[in-house]
Amino acid sequence: MKIIRTTPAMADWSRRLHREGVTIGFVPTMGALHEGHRALIRAARLACDAVVVSIFVNPTQFGPTEDLSNYPRQLRLDQALCRKEGVDAIFAPTVKTMYPVGAQTVVTVPGIARRWEGEARPHHFQGVATVVTKLLSLVQPDKTWFGQKDYQQAALVQQLVKDLNLPGHPIIHPTVREADGLALSSRNVYLSSSERQAAPVLSRALQAGIAAIRAGERNAARIQRHMLRVAATEPLATVEYLAVCDPVTLEPLSQLNRQAVLLGAMRIGRVRLLDNMLTSFRRKP
Amino acid sequence: MKIIRTTPAMADWSRRLHREGVTIGFVPTMGALHEGHRALIRAARLACDAVVVSIFVNPTQFGPTEDLSNYPRQLRLDQALCRKEGVDAIFAPTVKTMYPVGAQTVVTVPGIARRWEGEARPHHFQGVATVVTKLLSLVQPDKTWFGQKDYQQAALVQQLVKDLNLPGHPIIHPTVREADGLALSSRNVYLSSSERQAAPVLSRALQAGIAAIRAGERNAARIQRHMLRVAATEPLATVEYLAVCDPVTLEPLSQLNRQAVLLGAMRIGRVRLLDNMLTSFRRKP
CATH class of the missing domain: 3.30.1300.10 (Pantoate-beta-alanine ligase, C-terminal domain)
Structure with a gap:
């Protein structure tokens, strides 16, 4: 399993596979992987020749009073889970390679972002839409899996991909729950x-x-x-x-x-x- | 020379060429082609295996009091120029195929768009950034030519492509002028x-x-x-x-x-x- 750290290396990896006719399944995550993520990875594994999981705690989707610095980070455990599930590559970029000095472009999906989580977390979906655009353009996946648990996010990504003609064909995967019904998060x-x-x-x-x-x-x-x-x-x-x-x-x-x-x-x-x-x-x- | 009218047909054309290892040069325009555009097409022709010219008067980059409805449209003449220059395909989409009902995603490059044309034409660059993102994602060009005459637009596209990891490798081509120095437009x-x-x-x-x-x-x-x-x-x-x-x-x-x-x-x-x-x-x- 390859660990990819920079955006040019990620682009190269995808280009090489595509040139060989290999299909790429993509599971974008913020790490702290659980059974919900495992279900996405397995779905990708079944549908595509190669699977890449991104692990990036995206700072631009956190508000100033939110849990960015405390968000659970456990790259070792995440790597072990990915290896066990037959993931081909982990893309774990630094903030600097994703947002170099001077970076300023912002993507918004104003209709879907307006209500619900958009009201509770201003700028959250702008951060999500921007990072998803960057990731899909970079990874050029054939299919991409999102968990239904974050439904508004998944709906926003589907609109975004359609509106900007992005690659990645997003698929919403059913929420995985604990025995008592609690959605995994x-x-x-x-x-x-x-x-x-x-x-x-x-x-x-x-x-x-x-x-x-x-x-x-x-x-x-x-x-x-x-x-x-x-x-x-x-x-x-x-x-x-x-x-x-x-x-x-x-x-x-x-x-x-x-x-x-x-x-x-x-x-x-x-x-x-x-x-x-x-x-x-x-x-x- | 192929005339392509819909976004799925455009995506197919590019995908087919890429699969055969053909490189694609792209010249996005609003039509009313002149010697400045011809210079861009010739540069693309020299550098790439296949050339596609888009002709789309993008409504979202015009202000309410601007010349959208009067903007010069001359598809026949433009086709003749393209054919003469050995263009392989013209992408001339309708507004509806570019902005179907429900489309809402917007791309902004706030730093570069703030001054000059951005002050004179509010929302202009948001329209430009959005349509360029859509076009580059769709056409997946190896290289894309922009005229230097619209320098702020060209600088904005370069930042945008870098920030969002978009394909298209934008190139700024020197302004073509009349004998008395007037920039072609x-x-x-x-x-x-x-x-x-x-x-x-x-x-x-x-x-x-x-x-x-x-x-x-x-x-x-x-x-x-x-x-x-x-x-x-x-x-x-x-x-x-x-x-x-x-x-x-x-x-x-x-x-x-x-x-x-x-x-x-x-x-x-x-x-x-x-x-x-x-x-x-x-x-x-």
């Missing part, structure tokens, strides 16, 4: 043991929304009330949003029609957790 | 005959700045005064700016050191003309 390590016990309330709330839809509810406000009722049962949880949205535009729906994504964000103590569930259905129940 | 057709006679004052003003530098002047304010003095001799001309700048950042210089670009914009009647001249020199004359 590198930030789960921040949870104390009582917080960890409280945390599955987020997926239970979303699940209540899905159950209401399955039972025939099509009114978004009432679906939201089902979710909020479940959230209220957990004293450690503070809801940031529990929303019923269009899966492409992420605009809130009032009446459901064919498909929806339920988006949720909660604080459990000082830890901010995200989750979401997608559903599609006939218009009339 | 598709907008020169708007000049009345008396305006046309007045128009070379812009290149004469810049030339006076270059002459001052050659004579040993290193103080930007004094170089600017030389340029303004020439401009003042032409009653039909209104100076928008005549500036002495760093050729990479486009920030104004106060004292010259090794290299500079002299940037100029004037109105001649209702027509806005741009020009610039680059120079490099020893620090001490």
